[in-house]
Amino acid sequence: MRSTGSAQLRTHAFRVQPGQEAPEPARTACRGGEEKATVRALLLSGGTGTRLRPLTYSIPKQLVPVGNKPVLGHCLENIRDCGIEEVGVIVGPHAEQVAAVFGDGSAMGLRLTYLQQERPLGLAHCVTVAADFLGEEDFLMYLGDNVLTEGVAEAAGAFRADRPDAQVLVTKVANPSDYGVASLGADGRVNAVVEKPERPPSDLALIGVYFFTAAVHRAVRAIRPSRRGELEITDAIGELIATGGDVRALEYTGFWRDSGTVEGLLDCNRAVLDTLRRDVRGSVDRHSVLTGDVVLAEGVEVVRSQLTGPVTVAAGTVVRDSRLGPYTSVGPGCTLDSTGIENSIVLEGTTITGVRGLDGSLIGRRAELHAEPAAASQRLIVGDLAKVRVAR
Template identity: 50%
Template structure:
């Protein structure tokens, strides 16, 4: 079995961060989302991985390299434009050959892994096995409808009126029949080659298509609040510990776990945590911060009461007016600022 990881999207829902970095490299619990994905794939016993990349190809390759650091062999597959998941499969045809493969979106988090689902696919060898999860509002997802016997009857991409609450989580297992399907389908109403249409093509022609409900933790990290919620969940696995890199320097500060502090970071006169992930080469002084993520190289000075925040790479947060109560903001596109006001 091979793996196909899709990392070519633009990440519009994660702006402003995705203006300057690929969404797949946003760190959660001290590690980029894409590394969490590749770790799950390695745990399946899969070592041949194709990563579909777009405009951020250079940045993703710089972070992941040839995969050897992660126990993988990575091939980068350029996709000129993100024209749909089925188009990505078409683009990767040369890499995939006729092997079975797992297709994994590069911005979804399933920290409990999918090893049991891979074993089910290997045992049953369906043409396609899709992984689903029940959601309150499935309109933003691909949706799977089952018949009375539990077989896949219909798949619809982002339906306006869903007939099911079973959402595709972004992990698919395919046999070689999918290649004929992705070649046969035409662009859908969004102008993209939808993988749901390709799988529906298989269903219509009587191929064996299964849906498996995922019972573990799942998060699509496409929005900032989802990133923070996932960070909280993963840090919960530390059992209340604070993990501080040996090269970090902590002076006159309290770090309340669960928390992670990266390499070469300086923490002085701060109260951090719980629920914080601090990247490498950061400087925090006189700061109170909780339930937040600080990316590499950021600096925060004399700011108290920060909560639920994501601070971008090399960003600077500091007081502008020490004598008054005025705020000075240099804010980019699609940024959200929440400032407490007195009533």
């Protein structure tokens, strides 16, 4: 993943000049003469993903892959690119699955601490859960179902340079009533934040990336649960503003999307695939045609097939007599035989045989899709809350 360039952020309270590099991480001395970055990260991965059921009955939404990498992996890369090493990961009922994928974080150059949230009681409640981990240090709070393809390194540099009490990333949206919204004063600083307002004060939506000093802990202790029964981070930011805190906003103009719906996941997948460059390591027979940015991992076998990029296919997958892409990700250990699929995500271990015309699909792990000869009836085995479209 690429870290953000200066063209991807517009600042309301101050300005990063074009071409200016993000400042080096601020550091403080610690025992033994070592230095450490003064900003930690709190990555929220406790949500249950109800909008992605039935897929998320068995897999946390943050582990669903876009571009053949879990959404949470993209978040961790962006955090690492800010120069942050210490990350607290808020986890819920799927904690063991998350820990099994990322371990202690050392493979990514990170140190991960998993923090259990027993019930989803709000974003500000996550700050309470992580209070001991965060201590008095500044920190980045990052929602683990968001995809920002240009990263947040520049925003981290801006925060380190000026250290306001809070710095929020915002972006202009057409439907601000669906989000937390920031209202800016004449000086460009944030003078109010409102959660899903009926009459939005602006079109600047909070996008789930926040930088805080330790002042936020006092603000969280001062608020009470909302009508939803949750401790809202917007209320905590409002408390900072009400008590004279310095709260600033940076407008993010790169690609951002919440991956918590099928449509959102597919949008994120397309955006991530657009960053790929052709890399063919698997085997491709002479009867196959690869066009554009196609990424094939080692161990992929392509036989008599046409792949149109951007496409990525993970290790151990066999593609035979099929057409793939554009904008398709196929996980490891799959078999696609006589299949046509585009603009879709296929998770690991799935078999698709004789099914053509798949478009905008999300297919779970170890699923089996087989075409039957034309008949007067169709047979479906469908789980709870599934969404199925059939030809008529």
